[in-house]
Amino acid sequence: MSQSYNRGLIEDFGRWKEFSAGMWAWIFHKFTGWMLIGYLFTHIAVLSSAIAAADGQTIMLEGEAVNAYTGTIQGLESLFIIRVLEVGLLAVAVFHILNGLRLLMVDLGIGLEAQDKSFYASLILTGVITVASVPTFMQGVGL
Amino acid sequence: MAERYSSFTPGGTGWLLQRITAAFLVVVLAFHFFQLHFITHAADVTFAGTQARMEHVGYFLTMVLFLVTATFHGINGVYNALVNQGLDGIQKKVVLAVLTIAGLALIAQGTYVALVMAGWA
Numbered sequence: 001m002s003q004s005y006n007r008g009l010i011e012d013f014g015r016w017k018e019f020s021a022g023m024w025a026w027i028f029h030k031f032t033g034w035m036l037i038g039y040l041f042t043h044i045a046v047l048s049s050a051i052a053a054a055d056g057q058t059i060m061l062e063g064e065a066v067n068a069y070t071g072t073i074q075g076l077e078s079l080f081i082i083r084v085l086e087v088g089l090l091a092v093a094v095f096h097i098l099n100g101l102r103l104l105m106v107d108l109g110i111g112l113e114a115q116d117k118s119f120y121a122s123l124i125l126t127g128v129i130t131v132a133s134v135p136t137f138m139q140g141v142g143l
Numbered sequence: 144m145a146e147r148y149s150s151f152t153p154g155g156t157g158w159l160l161q162r163i164t165a166a167f168l169v170v171v172l173a174f175h176f177f178q179l180h181f182i183t184h185a186a187d188v189t190f191a192g193t194q195a196r197m198e199h200v201g202y203f204l205t206m207v208l209f210l211v212t213a214t215f216h217g218i219n220g221v222y223n224a225l226v227n228q229g230l231d232g233i234q235k236k237v238v239l240a241v242l243t244i245a246g247l248a249l250i251a252q253g254t255y256v257a258l259v260m261a262g263w264a
Binding site: 051 | 165190193214220221249252253256259
């Protein structure tokens with residue numbers, strides 16, 4: 001028998017202390033989703049420097065005139081904060097992917113009784129992959 | 144039965160497409176990530192290198208399809224998150240229109256950039 005009751009507004013963040021693992025998974029999935037679509041727009045904007053590059057335009061990078069696209073990307077990559085943000089982006093993407101796979105399992109009704117454990121597993125695995133990626137992302141950049 | 148908490152209409156087209164694009168994105172995003180952080184480091188990306196990759200029709204088509212599916216997945220996800228937040232009536236229609244225009248503009252710009260990179264525009 002199904003029973004209906006008023007559970008209140010789901011996204012009432014004032015109730016965060018009452019949130020369960022599944023609720024946190026849902027909030028993190030939304031937060032990371034917003035970050036990723038925001039990044040996609042930024043990414044295409046940066047890559048659009050290829051239009052200027054194909055037109056023969058150059059920009060100054062470390063006192064040298066370089067191709068506008070190469071200069072834009074290498075200029076950004078030379079900034080420490082960009083590398084930190086890239087690690088953050090990886091963390092956000094990895095969590096979104098792992099939790100997305102978890103959601104697929106939930107949708108298919110597989111392992112429903114372990115949905116809280118799979119959320120914690122997603123978090124831990126995200127942490128491990130993010131930490132492991134730091135050396136690659138920080139290669140050749142100074143403070 | 145447990146209550147349904149998903150923002151999507153059960154069995155709807157939006158729900159299905161969100162999952163199909165997700166499966167595609169997991170694979171292509173992994174490829175994209177390894178290609179541009181492990182094979183070529185992001186800091187070593189040059190216009191010539193990008194042109195060389197994009198000139199391959201298979202790579203070009205994969206990247207454009209990547210852009211289209213990622214944009215759809217993102218826009219559809221944001222729209223459903225807002226509907227779940229309680230968006231209704233005229234606001235819902237306006238938000239859908241704005242998101243659709245933004246998504247199409249992103250696809251148009253991204254495809255044009257890819258064509259320029261490949262030297263076809």
